[in-house]
Amino acid sequence: MHTNSHTELTVATPGPGLVEITSAVARAVTATGLDTGLAHLFIRHTSASLVIQENADPDVVADLETFFRRLVARDPGLYRHTVEGPDDMPAHIRAALTQTALAVPVAGGRLALGTWQGIYLWEHRDAPQRRTVVCTCLGAPAA
Structure with missing residues (x-):
């Protein structure tokens, strides 16, 4: 017997940076009764993403945000797509x-x-922003 579950998580973000959602995902998985399987997460947006990263030292996520700000310039002169502002592209x-x-x-x-x-x-x-993450769980339920 297999279990399939589909849950949507709504995440409010304060602006740029990483927001930990581990606890919300863990609650969604626990609610399924799944014992062994896979939790698949998908974000329904094109200007946010999902990552697995260290959660012990907050300097890690701060450094990632700082690095990406340097890597991807917010200079609107570099892009054609600027309809929603200089942070869009x-x-x-x-x-x-x-x-x-x-x-x-x-x-x-x-x-x-x-x-x-x-x-x-x-x-x-x-x-x-308010972001939606779809959590689909597949696998075997607890015996």
Whole structure:
């Protein structure tokens, strides 16, 4: 017998940076009764992304944001697509360089993340947003 579950998580972001969503995803997985399987996450946006990153030291996520700000310039003179402001095209580029989907194993009813791993929604726009992450769980239920 297999379990399939589909949940949508709404995440409010304060603006650019990484927002940890590990706990929300873990609750969604626990609610399924899944014992062993896979949690697939997909963000329904083109100017934000999902990453698995260290969650022990907040300097890691701060350094990632600082690095990406240098990597992808917010100079509107560089881009044709500027309809939604100077952060619009850089946000799309940052999303293209990262990920819009993640797959995380589930074992013993829990996310099988490493000791220092957390799941993050990475907001690439300057203004606060409401983002939707789809969590689909597949696998075998607890016996």
